[in-house]
Amino acid sequence: MGLGTRPDGPLPLRMLPFAAMAVISVVDFSAGPSVGYLPLLALGPAFASLFGGVWRTVSVGALAIVLCMLLGAFNDVLGTFRTNLTFVSIGGVTAAGMLAALYRQRRERELADVRSIAEVAQRVLLRPVPRRVGPVRATVRYISAVTGARIGGDLYEVVQTSRGVRVIVGDVQGKGLDAVETAAVVLGAFREAAYDEPDLPGVADRIERTLSRQLGSEQFVTAVLAEVDEREGVRLLNRGHPPPLLIRSDESVSTLDPPEPAPPLGLAVLVDDPAPTDLVDLKPGDQMLLYTDGVIEARDAHGTFYPLTERAGVLSADDPEDAIDGLQSDLLEYTGTPLDDDAAMLLLRRRI
Known part of the structure; x- marks a missing residue:
């Protein structure tokens, strides 16, 4: 109060x-x-x-x-x-x-x-992520576009498995309770598959099969799946989602575009070949930001999109919690009004 x-x-x-x-x-x-x-x-x-x-x-x-x-x-x-x-x-x-x-x-x-x-x-569907998991520190922020709501169609999860840390950040097509229900289905499938499947394509296929019983023919979920290994780096699988942002310890910034475009989850029937994965080296002090399109599609009073790559410097704080708080504050200050779409931001920082 x-x-x-x-x-x-x-x-x-x-x-x-x-x-x-x-x-x-x-x-x-x-x-x-x-x-x-x-x-x-x-x-x-x-x-x-x-x-x-x-x-x-x-x-x-x-x-x-x-x-x-x-x-x-x-x-x-x-x-x-x-x-x-x-x-x-x-x-x-x-x-x-x-x-x-x-x-x-x-x-x-x-x-x-x-x-x-x-x-x-909310606590069941979007659980708090562990701050220290495997070789990385993780922190997340979620901004709902619905006034008074704390959850929407965006989703995230971080789990520690025998094959490394596995992560998903996704965005369900549509809004409202239907989107929340679909997000729950995706997260439930991911939480099971992340422990059982040998690789990220297997995790994605498992989610795909679950969604085939849930979604209509024209519905889909964009998502980025990541697997963090202490020795190999981060393996990414992008299914029609905005590319993650890589912020090196020297503050250089790059977007991690997928090697080939792939359809969102729920639309795999449109292609014959499985989506390729990409391996990214994540050195101590490096950061990776996974986010939903509510971040990059946020506009200021003049209708200009939020320049995430240019604003990545706000993530330079020593504590990842302070870094993600700074990004959230900068985003809301840039728009000056409530967001038109949900926005989720998941920051992974390689521990030194």
């Missing part, structure tokens, strides 16, 4: 009913009985019900009735039809406000329960 806020809203909103009734009281006191602003005191409990609870609405309604009695006595209009109608109006608005506040609080509790379930689902 932010500074200066409470469950019934920020301070300005909490003070709004009292400010409204104070202004109305001063105006009615100054204008006298000939004008009659007393019915406007019903605005107090009406405003209170928008941001406060049931008892707060009742308290503000009771205060409005007390003010009405005092002003009515001062103007010598107590007992008149207009004053009595004002009491009825305040009571009716207060009662309606109580029901509205009760209904709103119930919906807020339901939303809190749903968010709690979503957080559990």
Whole structure:
């Protein structure tokens, strides 16, 4: 909860009913009985019900009735039809406000329960990556394009196997719950295949077979699979995904384009030959950034795409966590607005 806020809203909103009734009281006191602003005191409990609870609405309604009695006595209009109608109006608005506040609080509790379930689902689907795994340090950041959401169609995973560290970063075509469901299918297949299959093409084929039972004929998932070996380096398999970025210890930057283009996962039937892998040397201090297209397709106010290669210098921090935080901050500062698409960034740094 932010500074200066409470469950019934920020301070300005909490003070709004009292400010409204104070202004109305001063105006009615100054204008006298000939004008009659007393019915406007019903605005107090009406405003209170928008941001406060049931008892707060009742308290503000009771205060409005007390003010009405005092002003009515001062103007010598107590007992008149207009004053009595004002009491009825305040009571009716207060009662309606109580029901509205009760209904709103119930919906807020339901939303809190749903968010709690979503957080559990997030921890199961997108688990925290181990900070030290094999010869590398790993860190990840995920930015959802959906306000309030913490998960979408982008996916990532890092696992330690007997054949080395295996990694996947992918992006499901489409958005919404269907994309989340497909991401769960891909991650489940990867987590099993990463331990069983002898090489990355075998892992990809296993995911492909699983997706063939899940996706429609025109749906697909772009992904980069990586296998980190302490002696051989990093073997990459790119299935239609943006190429990873290699940042050497001397801060030189290069994109790791695949030796041949390959179709995304789910579209392997379009080609006869399996996708080739590529071997990259990862020396101590070198870094590899795997990401989704939400990063490079983010635009600034002028519609210019985020220049990831040019901005890779922000990853030079000594701690990988600080480095990925710097990249995320730079991306959000560049756009100035929420992203239009989910963005996942996974940074692997070879330990010295």
